[in-house]
Amino acid sequence: MLATHLNPLAASLFSLLAIASLLLAFVLLGSRWLQDYLIAFAVESWLIGALSAAVGFYGHFPELYIVAALTVLFRGLVLPYMLLRIIRRLEVQREIHERLAPASSLVVGALLVVFAFVVSTHLGDSLHLVGSVAVLALTVMLSMKLIGLLMLIVRSEVISQILGLLVLENGIFLGSQILVPGMPLLIELVILFDLLVVVACFGVLVRYLVVHAGTSSTLNLRRLAG
Amino acid sequence: MSASALVTTILGAPLLAALGCLLTRRGRSAQLLNFAAALAVFVATLALLPRAFSGPYTFWGGYLLVDPLGAWVLLSVAVVYLLASMYSIGYLRIPGSAPRLPGFYALFAAFAFTMLAGPLMNNIGVYWIAIELTTLVSTFLVGFERNRASVEAAWKYIIVVSAGISLALLGIIFFYWAASFQLGPTFDLTWSALRSVAPRLDPTLTLMAFLLVFIGFGTKVGLAPMHTWLPDAHSEGPTPVSAMLSGALLNTAMIGIARFIQVADVARLGLTPRSVVVAIGALSLFVAALFITRQTGIKRLMAYSSVEHMGVMTLGLGFGGPLGIAGALYHMLNHSLNKSLMFFGAGNAMHVFHSRRIGRMHHVLKLMPAAGLLWLAGALAITGAPPFGLFLSEVTIMRAGLASANAWAVFAMLVLLNVIFIGFLNHFRAMYFGSNPDAEVRMAEHAGEAQLSAWCVLPMWLALIPLLVLGVWWPHAFSTYFAAISRELLGSTP
Numbered sequence: 124m125l126a127t128h129l130n131p132l133a134a135s136l137f138s139l140l141a142i143a144s145l146l147l148a149f150v151l152l153g154s155r156w157l158q159d160y161l162i163a164f165a166v167e168s169w170l171i172g173a174l175s176a177a178v179g180f181y182g183h184f185p186e187l188y189i190v191a192a193l194t195v196l197f198r199g200l201v202l203p204y205m206l207l208r209i210i211r212r213l214e215v216q217r218e219i220h221e222r223l224a225p226a227s228s229l230v231v232g233a234l235l236v237v238f239a240f241v242v243s244t245h246l247g248d249s250l251h252l253v254g255s256v257a258v259l260a261l262t263v264m265l266s267m268k269l270i271g272l273l274m275l276i277v278r279s280e281v282i283s284q285i286l287g288l289l290v291l292e293n294g295i296f297l298g299s300q301i302l303v304p305g306m307p308l309l310i311e312l313v314i315l316f317d318l319l320v321v322v323a324c325f326g327v328l329v330r331y332l333v334v335h336a337g338t339s340s341t342l343n344l345r346r347l348a349g
Numbered sequence: 350m351s352a353s354a355l356v357t358t359i360l361g362a363p364l365l366a367a368l369g370c371l372l373t374r375r376g377r378s379a380q381l382l383n384f385a386a387a388l389a390v391f392v393a394t395l396a397l398l399p400r401a402f403s404g405p406y407t408f409w410g411g412y413l414l415v416d417p418l419g420a421w422v423l424l425s426v427a428v429v430y431l432l433a434s435m436y437s438i439g440y441l442r443i444p445g446s447a448p449r450l451p452g453f454y455a456l457f458a459a460f461a462f463t464m465l466a467g468p469l470m471n472n473i474g475v476y477w478i479a480i481e482l483t484t485l486v487s488t489f490l491v492g493f494e495r496n497r498a499s500v501e502a503a504w505k506y507i508i509v510v511s512a513g514i515s516l517a518l519l520g521i522i523f524f525y526w527a528a529s530f531q532l533g534p535t536f537d538l539t540w541s542a543l544r545s546v547a548p549r550l551d552p553t554l555t556l557m558a559f560l561l562v563f564i565g566f567g568t569k570v571g572l573a574p575m576h577t578w579l580p581d582a583h584s585e586g587p588t589p590v591s592a593m594l595s596g597a598l599l600n601t602a603m604i605g606i607a608r609f610i611q612v613a614d615v616a617r618l619g620l621t622p623r624s625v626v627v628a629i630g631a632l633s634l635f636v637a638a639l640f641i642t643r644q645t646g647i648k649r650l651m652a653y654s655s656v657e658h659m660g661v662m663t664l665g666l667g668f669g670g671p672l673g674i675a676g677a678l679y680h681m682l683n684h685s686l687n688k689s690l691m692f693f694g695a696g697n698a699m700h701v702f703h704s705r706r707i708g709r710m711h712h713v714l715k716l717m718p719a720a721g722l723l724w725l726a727g728a729l730a731i732t733g734a735p736p737f738g739l740f741l742s743e744v745t746i747m748r749a750g751l752a753s754a755n756a757w758a759v760f761a762m763l764v765l766l767n768v769i770f771i772g773f774l775n776h777f778r779a780m781y782f783g784s785n786p787d788a789e790v791r792m793a794e795h796a797g798e799a800q801l802s803a804w805c806v807l808p809m810w811l812a813l814i815p816l817l818v819l820g821v822w823w824p825h826a827f828s829t830y831f832a833a834i835s836r837e838l839l840g841s842t843p
Contacts, residue, residue, distance in 0.1 A: 328503060
């Protein structure tokens with residue numbers, strides 16, 4: 124596989140991009156402002172686009188350039204724009220009643236990264252990949268996955284929940300670029316497109332929520348239980 | 350007709366109906382289009398079954414797969430689609446709903462299309478996308494009534510299921526990664542490719558991938574503890590949608606679990622995967638038993654019963670062996686019929702009593718004699734009483750369990766099924782035979798307005814009769830069919 128025989132420059136470039144993306148996930152976790160979420164998410168998507176291009180360059184997968192361009196276009200520009208429109212309509216600027224304060228979320232997030240690292244090392248051991256960039260990619264992938272889930276749990280604004288889902292999608296996408304760069308182009312394109320549809324659906328649902336339930340915070344959605 | 354023409358019909362009819370419904374402005378024509386599509390799908394699926402028997406075929410550049418297992422799931426989807434389309438004709442005759450009918454049927458047919466596409470997908474990545482699409486389309490059906498509760502249910506549904514299903518995507522990527530050590534960086538991850546490479550995969554990575562896809566698709570199937578979206582979505586959507594969600598949608602995700610269990614078997618992961626599957630199945634039964642006994646909403650009662658039956662099916666698949674697989678698949682068809690019947694009955698009762706609370710329903714037999722009787726028979730059937738189909742399949746699954754490595758679960762299953770039997774039927778006892786001082790007064794209020802359309806009762810008959818037939822007679826053709834599926838799932842030595 125690609126990750127085992129990379130030249131050092133490529134390996135460190137991949138690591139840099141992966142770790143920067145993870146840091147941006149922490150920015151999302153540590154902020155209360157919806158605008159910050161949006162910017163962090165957009166930058167994260169650009170980094171992942173750059174990563175796709177870098178993998179395409181060093182691994183000789185020319186079709187990844189297309190993926191990179193579409194990632195920047197869709198994940199980096201169209202999705203943030205769609206979310207921005209939802210935020211403008213909501214007239215909500217920030218997360219008000221989070222279940223866990225940003226500072227505590229950061230600590231929990233750090234613990235989740237440690238957990239992801241332990242799992243990845245274990246898998247890396249079994250696959251004889253210890254020390255390669257694959258273990259790092261795996262760690263970042265699982266960490267972003269867990270951070271996304273954490274955001275779903277501790278944040279209650281609908282926008283934060285959508286972004287939580289998008290962060291965990293980004294994590295999967297980032298990991299898959301390094302671990303399985305040869306994945307058929309069609310699948311990657313369909314998944315990208317699927318994400319657009321998902322966010323469009325969320326946009327419509329958010330409007331329903333505001334009109335019919337009169338709220339944009341899931342804290343007020345507690346009618347159905349038992 | 351050739352098999353490829355049949356498959357084209359199965360996928361094309363609902364898609365065309367959805368487009369047609371978007372174009373037309375008249376509710377009646379939309380209704381007719383959708384019903385015609387459902388009928389076409391049903392007939393084509395029946396014709397496809399014997400053809401699928403003679404072995405897996407692939408079409409359209411290898412993206413579509415017709416095999417016995419997939420065709421069987423298609424049958425359960427097609428049956429529910431037909432019954433629910435029929436029922437919706439009577440159910441949606443509410444004044445004021447006419448302008449939104451074309452939109453409803455467009456979504457309804459599109460939902461059917463995504464569910465019919467899932468079991469036919471040969472590429473695992475595309476299968477995942479089909480399952481994801483079912484969520485996106487059905488969210489709007491769940492939220493169709495646009496009141497506070499239904500929008501809340503729709504939101505919960507899409508968030509919980511999207512988060513769950515993304516775990517499945519992670520698992521699929523791990524499978525791809527594990528296989529790429531053997532097959533090179535670029536290949537098509539089809540079910541058969543994964544199956545043939547499975548013995549050479551790294552066990553640790555494969556186990557992790559299996560657990561992720563099981564949890565992911567298990568969320569969609571509604572297994573506890575990932576079931577939390579299910580009672581809300583099933584109870585807040587319009588009744589035909591509830592029937593489709595429960596009787597059809599859950600099965601399309603179950604087929605993924607069945608196929609991944611097979612991969613785990615071939616990958617020689619030991620007992621862990623099957624034990625996890627059995628444990629989750631038993632937990633689903635347990636959670637369902639708790640919520641069924643203390644339930645107050647009639648549709649939520651049916652929804653938790655779905656959690657129960659998905660647990661039973663998961664147990665059957667987890668026990669494995671030809672008997673376990675045959676039991677689980679027989680259970681799948683019977684449950685599709687029976688749960689449609691139960692939701693139709695619940696919808697009728699909600700129409701008659703103007704409430705969704707069990708406590709407001711009394712003397713059901715007096716107010717809706719025919720539908721009430723059918724509903725009561727369905728209630729007996731759904732709790733696994735003989736002589737209905739679910740009794741046979743549950744006994745078959747238990748027999749399979751006793752022969753398996755996880756025999757403890759059979760005893761748990763026996764106890765919990767009895768708890769559910771008592772708890773579920775107790776609600777029906779209260780609704781049918783319970784005495785309530787002011788019930789008489791309320792009955793007088795309802796008298797005269799309890800006219801149920803024939804379209805609301807006919808599908809109940811159409812569901813109950815095959816259910817009864819399948820309960821007293823297990824057709825020989827089914828046995829040979831299940832044997833073919835077992836051969837497919839278990840390898841040549843069953």
